[in-house]
Structure formats: C-alpha cells, structure tokens
Amino acid sequence: MKVSLVSLTIALAGTLALAGCGPTNGANIPGAGSTPTYQQMELLARPAVKEAMEQFVNHDATNRSSPYADPVLQGEILNFMTNVAGRSAGISNAVQGVLYPNEITVDLSQTGTAAYLGTETGGATAAFIPGSVNGKFGGRGLVDDVITIDLAAIFGNAIPSIITSIPDDHKENFCLTAQHVTLNQGGTQSQAAFPYVAAPH
Amino acid sequence: MRLKRIAGTTLTLVALVTAAFLYNIHAVRGSDHQDSPTVVSRPRADVTDVYVFPSPTDPTKVVFIMNVDPLLTPAAAPNEILDPAVMYQFKITHGAVGTTAAEDQVIQVSAAGTTPAVQQVTVYGPAAPNSTGTNSTFVAASGSFAFNQSAGTTLGNGIKAFVGPRADPFFFDLFQFFKILPDRNFSNPRTGNTLGTATPTFNGFNAGDTSGGAAGSGGGGYACSTTASQNALTQAAPPGFDVLSIVLEVPKSLLTTGFSSQIIHVWATTSTTTGT
Numbered sequence: 001m002k003v004s005l006v007s008l009t010i011a012l013a014g015t016l017a018l019a020g021c022g023p024t025n026g027a028n029i030p031g032a033g034s035t036p037t038y039q040q041m042e043l044l045a046r047p048a049v050k051e052a053m054e055q056f057v058n059h060d061a062t063n064r065s066s067p068y069a070d071p072v073l074q075g076e077i078l079n080f081m082t083n084v085a086g087r088s089a090g091i092s093n094a095v096q097g098v099l100y101p102n103e104i105t106v107d108l109s110q111t112g113t114a115a116y117l118g119t120e121t122g123g124a125t126a127a128f129i130p131g132s133v134n135g136k137f138g139g140r141g142l143v144d145d146v147i148t149i150d151l152a153a154i155f156g157n158a159i160p161s162i163i164t165s166i167p168d169d170h171k172e173n174f175c176l177t178a179q180h181v182t183l184n185q186g187g188t189q190s191q192a193a194f195p196y197v198a199a200p201h
Numbered sequence: 202m203r204l205k206r207i208a209g210t211t212l213t214l215v216a217l218v219t220a221a222f223l224y225n226i227h228a229v230r231g232s233d234h235q236d237s238p239t240v241v242s243r244p245r246a247d248v249t250d251v252y253v254f255p256s257p258t259d260p261t262k263v264v265f266i267m268n269v270d271p272l273l274t275p276a277a278a279p280n281e282i283l284d285p286a287v288m289y290q291f292k293i294t295h296g297a298v299g300t301t302a303a304e305d306q307v308i309q310v311s312a313a314g315t316t317p318a319v320q321q322v323t324v325y326g327p328a329a330p331n332s333t334g335t336n337s338t339f340v341a342a343s344g345s346f347a348f349n350q351s352a353g354t355t356l357g358n359g360i361k362a363f364v365g366p367r368a369d370p371f372f373f374d375l376f377q378f379f380k381i382l383p384d385r386n387f388s389n390p391r392t393g394n395t396l397g398t399a400t401p402t403f404n405g406f407n408a409g410d411t412s413g414g415a416a417g418s419g420g421g422g423y424a425c426s427t428t429a430s431q432n433a434l435t436q437a438a439p440p441g442f443d444v445l446s447i448v449l450e451v452p453k454s455l456l457t458t459g460f461s462s463q464i465i466h467v468w469a470t471t472s473t474t475t476g477t
Contacts, residue, residue: 038288039476040335042240044248045468047371060237064476066334067468068294068301101301103294103466106253108263108453114254119464120298139253139263139467142370181372188441189370192257194353195448196264197367201275201441 040064045102047116047146049073052154053080053099067101074100081154088169091159098153106139114141116149124162125149130183142190142197148178239477245270245284246471249444250371253467262361262452265291265308267469268369268444278366278443282320282348283312288337288472289447293327295460303333306456306465307340310364310447312348320348322364324356327455337472353450361450369444 042063044050050062054076061072077099081092098120105119112134115126119138126135128149140146152158156177160168183189188198240247249268256262267289270281283289289310294302309325328340344356349365356362457463 035338036474037336037338038472038474040337040470040472041243041476042246042248042471043468044251047250060239063237063240064335066292066303068303069334097299101299101466103468104251104253105298105464105466106263107464108457109463111260112255114252137255139255140251141254142252142266145372147373179373183372188368189372194258194361194450195351195363195367195446196257197266197268197370197446197448199351199368200273200278200366200443201368 043067045104046099047140048150049077049099049102052150053077062102067103070100070102073102085154086171087154088167088171090166091169094159094163094166095153104138104140107137110134110137112137114139114144116140116144116146121162124158128152143183145179145181145183147181151179152177243284243287243473243477245281245445246287246473247271248469248471249369251467251469252370256450259450261454262359262450263456265447265449265451265467267291267447268367268371269447269471270445271369271442273366273369273443273445275441275443279317281366281445282315282317283310283322283364283445283447285312285315285320286473287311288339290337290470290472291449292330292468292470293456294466295462295464296466297462297464300466304330305460306330307337308449308451309337309339310449311339312364314348317348317365321345322348322362324360324362324449327358327451335470335472337470353448358455359452360455363446363448365446366443367446369442 040063043065045067050059050073054062054073058072058076062070065071065073067073074096077096078092081087081095082089085092087095098117105117107119110119113129113132114137115123115129115132115135117125117138118132118135123135126132129135129141129144132141149158154176155173157168157172160166188201190196191198247269249271250266251268252264252266254264256264269283269289273281291308292304293306293308294300294304295306296302306327307325307330308327310322311325312320312322314320323345324343326340326343331338331340343358343360344354344362346354346356346362346364349363351363351365353361353363456465
C-alpha cells in the first residue's frame, strides 16, 4: 500500500508542477489550419469495448488508430467472445458486427432520450435504461447502464432475442448479466440544467 | 480482500487508499479502465468517457461530453485545467449504421493559460477536417470562453460550451469486474488470448455450464449475487471522484445541414504535436 500512496503522491506532485509553469494568459491559441500537426495518442468511443475485450498490450495500437481502420480491435472482439466468453460463432460475429467500428452511433432524426446502442439495435437497448423514451436516438446518456448492456450481450440472451435469426447457444451465464449498481446515487451522475454533469465532489 | 481492508479504515483513509489503489493499478479511468503507458503519463489527455444525448433543455440541440483526467480527488479537482499542449477532438462521420467511412466533420477544443483562473478555452468547428486519419490540424475557430463557468458560454455558431471539473458520472462495480475478469487488473495482466494459459484469466464462465441455467447456478468461482451493489468507483461517498468535463451543446443543424444522412458516428481523440 505504501507503494500505491507513493504513486499517487508522485502523480499529484507532477500535476501541480505542470500547473505551475508556462504562460498564464490567453496567448498561444492556435489558428485555423495552423501547423504543426497533432498526432493522435488516445481514442475513446463506446465505453469499455477496448478495455474489456482487448488485451492490454494492444491498447496503444487502438489509441493511435482511427476506429474504422483499427488493426487489432476487430479480431480481439471476436476472440474475446469466442474464446473467453465461450459464445457461439453466430453470437460472437453479431457482437463484433455491432461494436466495430467502435463509434457511438446517433440518429439525429429521432426524438426521445438517448439509449446506448439504441440506433444499432432498433431501440432494443431502451429496455435496459429506466425512463428511456423511444431509444432509437442511440448515443449515450449520463445514466445509461452501459456495463449491464454489455454484459447482457456478452453473457446473456440479448443477441438472440434482438436478432432472431441467430440461435440461442445455451452458453449464457445469468450470474453475469447485470452489475446491479443503483443509478444516479445522490444525483451525482446527471442534473437537469446545463452543463448536465453534476458539480464536482 | 482489499475492499474489506478499506472498509475498516476511517473515511478519510478510505478516500486516500482507494485513490492510491486505483491509480496504482491503472485500472479504473472512467469506462476507459486501463490505458497505454503514454496516456497514463499524461492524464489530462486521458479520455475517460464520451456521451452524446439530446439536450434536456433545448430539443434543437444535442450534447457532446468528453471527460478527461481520471480520478481527481475533491482536493485536486479545483486545481485542474485542460492541457494546453493537447488537441481535444470529437470526430464525426455521417452514414448508415456500420459505415466504415472516415470522419467528415470535426469539433476541436484547445486551451491556453495554465491556471484555472486564467485559462481560456477555444472551440473550432464543426467543420470538415483538414485531413482524415490520426494526424490533425486545427479548423476555423468558433469562439473562446473562460474555464469553469458553469452557466456556459454561447458561441457565435450557437454552440453552448463549458469546460471544468465535474463529478465523474461513470458508474461501475469494479470489484465484481475483477472477480469476473481478474486479468483486467493491471497487476495481473492476461498473457494469452484463451482460457487455459498460464495466467488465470477468467472466473466467470464455466465451460461445463451449458444449461443456460437459472440465476444462482453460475460457475467458475464467481459468487452469483443479485444484491444491489454500492459502486466502489465514483458515486460512493466519500469522497467520490471528479473529472474534467468538456460539454458542448451543439445545434443539430450544424451537424445535419449539407449531409444526406442524419445518422452520425462519434469518437473522441486527444493529440499532441509529438504523440506523447
């Protein structure tokens, strides 16, 4: 535990050191088309796809790729579903098909609330989101239980129930299909007024 | 085991130890639970979560949120700012579900000034990118505003913008997750792709449990429970963790005018001139 505390202390000290140097006014705002070129070092879209399904060693490759041209994630999703979760080829391929490219899909023509993976599933994921309306807008709301939706697809019956042409493989593990976390505890996830994210602790 | 130890300490110690534990294993950074060493070493470029939802207050707008800088304690959060060396970027492509098209629109954010009191944030776009792929340059600026003004600033193109510390909205039962997938703990990395490798990788699925059985029949060393879990990450007080939120409430018309599809696909990136 000492080592852990040291790590945090070093991290915080580094942060404070960074905050204490450099210009202190509004100068140096880059202009349009200005050089130099910025090189991508981090990418995030759908929550927990990279983190749950991809080996840690491959995160950097995904972070430095465009999601439509990721050299490793597509294979990692299929490998995870088939060899780790132990699901059928049909279900594994369906999950891979939905999650790649790893981008948050939003249908701006739809009304109602956000629903994670709602556009891709014709609104089916709204069933996992209390208070959701329509669900076909997709996107991701602040209180969408994205982990439970992922677990339902990975370990549950979600895929065969949504895509009826894919047969149930009878390899569900119902113990793992929800995380049972209470939403919006103390209003810490969302608020009604802009900027919608709750004030800091 | 760790959780039991933590629970036995004072509340303050809980906060410190939990923060240290989480930081040390590099395992919980919003939904982006583990990240590459490059990203971990520059936490202000570490994206924890991305949200896109209809504006609760204006049906003509859609809200984009990118959270960065994971695991800020309440003491640290007021001192945090965006990294002036980083280009924060929402990338967008239009088209049918499953499209593999490159981005055709970007919204970029940068900051100048290195204290919360003086930092100015600039939004660029939405506009077509100067180039597609992983190398980027800034498009035309849409306006600037002061850091951490919770009322928000409406820019000339109608975007209402805020950047500042907020409560991390991500919720996740970390300790259940590590029981299910222990290799996702940074200290116990997976060494192979499949079960049966030298390092135990997965406690959830029991290969012999093919019945699709009822709740309670789970396998593989995981204690099946439907008891409501108190999230060990961000919501459990005290103290809760904060992040830096980039909140852009964007008129839908800026995202649809001139495009044949109203379906957009969004991802967030951070970039520097060195890629590190």
